[in-house]
Amino acid sequence: MSDLDRFSFNQATAQHWALPDAVAGCAAAGLDKIGLWREPVQAYGVAATAQLVRDAGLAVTSLCRGGFFQQDDWYDDNRRAIDEAATLGTPVLVLVCGGLRPAERDIDAARQHVGDAIGALVPHALDAGVRLAIEPLHPMFASDRCVVSTLGQALDLADPYPAEAVGVVVDTYHLWWDDQVWRQITRAGAERRIACFQAADWITPLPEGVLLGRGLPGTGCVQLRRFREAVDEAGYTGPVEVEVFNAEVWARPGAEILAETIERYLEHVA
Template structure:
């Protein structure tokens, strides 16, 4: 198994990692500098950054800013039925694994893919995800990278992820028999799940809780619902309660703040980063240590 996240933590703002898409429209160098200037020592990067800057240059920029890379987003989109398209998808995911390894990112976040109007067999699509993740697992093991399957809110099932619950993701991860496959708990996507408490505990017991991402659920939904994420405390998610669940399950790694919101993107990077750090210290960090656990996090 790879080095536990708790052994990869640095000395900056405890546990906080700033996901690149929280400041999506900010130039990459300004993003890195904003994170570093606020005492954040980890960032979650996207493959678009690799394409824009170049793999080696991006690693150097992060290193020069004193930043670790907590995750790379994203791999996945593994539901295609056509064999030629499947082969291309697997090859692209191997490249993503290589990129994560080169960046020093322990985890590649996997958005598994949706269905099409032509092929609406969702059960078959889920089966292909399981098959393809199992095919990628040995490559990830060799590279020293973990694959974190991301269940997404059911409204994204058609176009982004046929996995909607943490239990579904865990079934696939466990089915691979590989320690390199696990799950990411993203508050935006899982907060509604009535089985969340048991599923998070299951992930922890199985050693498959690889990443934790936080934001809030804002209303009214944006025209693009994916952009309805907000700063913690602005919406309807009980972030402290979910953080206690994740902590009780044994997760001690980086906690990424991942916000997709056009108003946040329009905010100066320094201001937005300061708000993220403040809300993290108020609503996440106090509940991310074992001494603040309780027996019933949702009570």
């Protein structure tokens, strides 16, 4: 097995690389996997994107994102997201579950709403053959982006539903700080819940826009290989996506970003 056999380039890492160029760049680099985001897919056309990646010999490892359950249209939008994932042939729809509603302060109630909303989507996800993957985000995002902050919370929300319908995302950027994460990764493996593994580093100091504080592997403080070995030991054998939001990285040409991402993945993750 090649060290790149599990590698998937998430297109968010090269935010300004046009979708057709990103697909062509991955294929030219000898890759066979890519992670996609809904906005550029919708702009290009969902069916057209599915054809594009198939023609390039790529598989879509995940589609991001569903969720944001605090919004009024969460049900219809997430059903559309499930359908888009099915059209693309990806088995994983990443859920960024959303924050508090305006003027809301009850975070426990917000988490309960997330669990109930996921339950409402499970029948459609099962019919479509798409797994809903709950992604816990760092606690600094709890108010506006995701009230699910730990892997344990994500697993608790997934627990009432079949593992083939609801899993979790292990994202190193969001979970590296948690002293319970290793135990929870073991639990996730035992419960067959690991649906997606994403690697990104935590850079210090964080930029002013904390959303853009992800670094390419090896540029920050996260034990990335320890995470990869932990999910492997827990029984996860799926793709390893590198997903980075960083304005300095995005300012570079897409092919250059991809080349460095591959190099750093091999050095610090594989």
